[in-house]
Amino acid sequence: MRFMDKMRYSLTRFLYGRYGVDQLGRLLSIMITILLIISIFWRNMIVTAVALVLLIWMYFRVLSKNYDARRRENGWYLKVSQPIRRSFSTLYLRIRDGKSYRYFNCPNCHQRLRVPKGKGSITIKCPKCATRFDARS
Template identity: 30%
Template structure:
């Protein structure tokens, strides 16, 4: 593996954008296989070749700029996904429950006994055991 380390020195290597390109290539390949249209499979080489080119590129500054632009574009999606995960994944310290009046989801601490909750949305107050 020493030769690989030496070879990759001064090259951009894998970043989020390269990984995205490789995954896109895989998805396009699968779509081509499922539909049986070989033209679609040929298209999968475009993101694959570009992704590999980016990894071995020596113009690190340019590759970093591309990755930065890519991250700026997907960050709203990433935030949404993260918010979705925090809602779905059970937490040990907090609990999610709908407001009794407006049904908006409220987050409050677990194991605090009976607490009085004020909804930040509709200002309704109710008591819950946590």
């Protein structure tokens, strides 16, 4: 067995059963990268220390075997950040689709619905929950 194969096997065995990277882990890695870039140009020990603490927390989460606690943390993050992520997602869709569609949210299930512009007052039926509501496109 070659050296690289042995190393790959050892790393695979070590990481087996670990939690890995989730959405909160991705956010932490992005924040760490931004803070480290800032610390290159603006030498401040506080920025570097915050980046180091976030790096330690990120590796703790990635290498953890406590799935329940990490899922709770990620669920909390997703719940708190959901309005922000949804607004960026809607902004992306509006840019992608141009000026030919409008987006509405179902009042019952909050499903995002795309409706062609210029149809006037219409009744929209949600495909997910079959709720009907009036809107002006």
